[in-house]
Every structure is written in structure tokens, then in C-alpha cells.
Amino acid sequence: MDGKRALSLVQTAHPLAAVADDDSQVRSIDDPLLGRAQRGDSAAFRALFLRHSPGVRRYLGDLLRDDAAADDATQETFLRAFDSLRSLRDAARLSSWLFGIARNVFLEHCRARKDFSRRLNEPNRDVEAVDEAPTPDAVLLGAEADRVLSEALAHVGEPRKSALLLRLDHGLAYEDIAEVMGWSVSKVKNEIHRGRLQLRSQLLRYLGGSS
């Protein structure tokens, strides 16, 4: 790979650029990268890492709530991805495939650590309905939004939170989430609906409330 080509790939992968990417653009970029990475092109695999590691790291950080553990789990996720990259046929599935590996790494981490094992089946306090809407002019920005979301998400138990994050934060289709979680699509929809209600009941205090 020449330097110019590598530069353009990673520039496209920059988080600032990724904001503008729609799904089809993401796929069209992943497609040639995946092929080259499967043939052992280290620069292509590096570019895939740059494109997808922010989401994977954030997902693992939300589940583990421990920065060092999340970094280690991200590393393990991409090492496993490298090992079985050749088994992936469709670049469009790359993102959900990586989240599937990340979830397995998370589960193994929890099983191996006694203090984390309780996270695999956290209790959920179901909310029947949220009858208020957020106040239209309530705006949370940057770090404040991050903090508020983290606090609200802490009230959603695993594995429901995992499914909720895959939908709301990472934009996976219900079918893909079903595959990652090993659930039926109807269960995914049901759990995400319940998770949303829990999240909204927590967010109400920050976003105001109007009926």
C-alpha cells in the first residue's frame, strides 16, 4: 500500500469524518478494507481498527465500567477478530460481528472475575410507562451528556442494557442485535422497549418533563 492510499483510508476513518458517514458509505469503505485485511494487509486492519474501535471501546466501557478493563477487552476483541477475520464474508456485517466478539469477551471477563459475575444478570426495575415528554429546549452537551447518560444507564441491568446500547448508541438493526445477544427478534424489541422506559424515567430529571 502506498502512503497516500493509507492516508486517505485513515482520514476517512477519523471520528470527525465518521460523523458524516451514512451506512452505505461505511459499508463501501469497509468492503475493500475487509478484503485487504483478510489477505493480511496490516494497514487495512489498522484502518478497520481506527474505524470501529471507538464504538467497541465505548460499548465495553459501558458494560464494564472500568477503563483499564475496557481497554484490555477492546484489545482482546480485535485480536480475536484478526484470528477469525477470514470467516467473515460480508463487510456489511463487520460492525455487528465485532460487537458479538466484544460481548463474548465481556461475558468471559465477568465469569472469570468474581466481582463482575453478578453483572451478567442484574435486576431490572421495570417502568410501566413514561407519560411525560422531554422539554424541547432541554439540551445537554458533551461531557454533561456523557455523565447523565452513564448515570441513567447504570439503572438498566444487564443483559438488557447491552441490547439497548447496541440499538441506541451503535445503531444496530434488531436482527443484528438478536444475533449478538442470541435472542429472538421479538425478545430484542421487548427488552429494548423496557430498557428505553427505564432510561427515560431516569432522564426525566435532567430533561425536564412536559405531558
Next chain:
Amino acid sequence: MNTHPTVSDLEALIAGTLDEDRGILISAHTDDCAVCTRELAWLRAERDLFAQRARGVPPSEVWARIEAQIADRLRHEDPAPRGLSRVLAGAFRGQRMQWFAAAGAAAAVLGMIAISPLSPLRSTPSASPSTMQPLSDPSAAAGGAAERGSVVVSVSDADNEGVVLSSTKVTGPIALDLSTLAAEVEIAAGPKDEAKVTLEDSHVTSVRWLPPAAGQTAWRLDFGGGASLPDGHLRLLLPEGSRVDVRSASGDVQVAGVKGDVAITSESGEISVKDAQAAKLTSVSGDIELHEVRGAIDAKTTSGALNIQGEIRQALRYTSVSGDLTLSGPCRLATCKITAETVSGNVLLARRGEHALAIRLRSHSGEISGAEGLPVEMKRVPGQATEWTTRLGAGTGTLELSTQSGDIQLDTP
């Protein structure tokens, strides 16, 4: 529409991905339905909240460890497969070389993913770790390089309390390519006819100088059979005027007094260059300090800052996402041409009275501050970046910053 649309439909409505007919149908329903209006408000709030979350790449060490582990796995594969395995292994040789090289090259920084020429598969077989052998005829290997005729005269010593030493005779300034992962590197000027290396606190127990290969001009170092130094503290003495090209993942790199051209690429290590000619520097998060660089400067960072001491005499090009550029030395010569492009990084000018600069800022939301008493002009074109101009002193040098939200901040006169 008699029934409520599904959440998926409402999400698609917000995302603008519904087909036109269905979009109209659902919009007509939601306009009159309090339940759906509330659901839409929540979906928008959720989307906006999650969009605010930090989306940074994991710390550079994560990739460095992945790269090192992959290289390590490939290195430990069966070295002498037979039969069909041998044929298949041949197909993956290029893959192995890439990974060794990439690990050695300390990863790609800002997209400059270098396939290092330093792959251990390319290097000559190394001697045993603690008994280095001098090369028999390095001048032959050097080909037409500048160091023709130089001879490696000394060997490394791994038994000197963990300190590894190696030196080679040269005929004058040399070019050196160096690759490290987490090692700290210090390069300084030494005798004009010798290049020396000292390595401490490293798992590597031998270092050997490799003269330029045929068609190449740069010397390299072999670290116990590897092209890249994984750890430790490396000190190099090179003849004045030597050119250095260093690639590092996380170790700091310091070059002082060598007076030649310098190229350094680092992910998270700090870069410091003092008393050099031209400098080409790339960093992701590490800061860059320059002092008395006389030639052109080309610096790229993601979040690392660039601080420059000493007069800027030639062109300076700075590209960054969020790193600041601080000029502590004057820019007053006609040859001082500073061009900066950032997303949110600022340009800070210390002691504005020492500069003689025509300043132009193109920014969407940034501005020039500290310009009290200066003639500042602003040109605003709807839909485009605002252009600010001002001048310090005679305005012989130039400073142009193109940015989304970065400012130009002028210090006291």
C-alpha cells in the same frame, strides 16, 4: 392511519430514511397523536444525547499491543513447514513481513502507515544475543551510499551491568533510520568519525549497526535480531549534520544538537528537537517541542500541541485536529511563512511585539484575540468562514490559520 406507527417507523422518520409516501402518512398521524408526538420527542432526545458521547479512538497503547501480539504470533508460527504447508506459508510471507514491519514501525500515525524496510525477515542473520560479531565488509553492503568505506570496528557488550554498547566508524554525517515501540530515545551530536549507541533498561541484549543496504542511504540498528527496539533507554551519538528518521509508538524521542534534518513519527510519545535543519514531525497525542530549527518545519498532530522556541526562519506548516500551536520565538523574516490548519486548535503568539507578521484567520467561529491597538479587518461572507486580517510590525512574515473554531491569540506586546 388508524393505528400507531411502530418505533422503527418513527426512528426512520427522524432519520429521514422512510420513503416519501409512508413518511407523509406517518407525519400526518403523529401531528394529531399525542402519544406519537411524545414518542418522537423522546426518540429525538435519545438520538441527540447519544450523539454527544465521546467517540475517541482507544489509547494508542491498545493498538500497539494488538500489533505486537499479532507480530509475535506470526513470528512463532512453524518456521520450517513442509509439503503443502510450505506452499501455503509462502503465500503468507508477505503478510508476516507486513506485521513485523508495522510493529517495528511503531504503528501508523495520522494515517502514515509505514511498511517499514526494517523487517527482521529482511535483516541479515543476527549473532547470538550477547556476543556480537563485527560485520566483515560493510562497505560492500553500503553500495554507493555516503558511508562507503566505513567499517564497523567495535562490538556490543551485554555484560556491563545491563548496558549494551555498540559503535561504528563512519566518514562523516550519516543518515539513520530507527524504529522503536516503547523505548525512550535520545540522539545527540558526537565525534565526526564515529556513531555510538548505548542501550539501558531493555530486554534486548545486543545492538548492531547495519550499514546502508544496496540502493539505500540510511544506516539501521539491529536489536537482538529485531528491527524495532521494544523497550529501554537508547542513547545515540552521531556526527554533526547527520539525518535521523525515528518511528516510535509510545516512547519519547529527543534529538539535540545534531544539526541535520529530522523526521520523527510518534503515536503518544513526546517529541523534542533542538538545533536542527528541516523537521518533519507527526504525532497523535504526544506534544512536540522545537527549539532552533533552522529549516522548513512540517508538523502534523491529532491532539498533541506544537511549541516552538527560537526564531522561525523558513516555512512552517502545521496540521492538527485539536492541538494548539504556540510560537515563543519571533517570525519576522520574509522567508517565515506559517500555514496552519486545525479543527479546533488555536495559534498562540507570545510577545507579539517581536513579530513582524501579516496575519490572516479563516474560521467559522474562531476570532483574533489580544489585538488591542492593531488594525483588524473582518470580512464575512454568508455561508462561508469569516476572514480576519491584521498586521504586526512591518508584516514581512505571514501567518495563515484555517480552522473551524480555533482562535489566534496574541500575547502582550
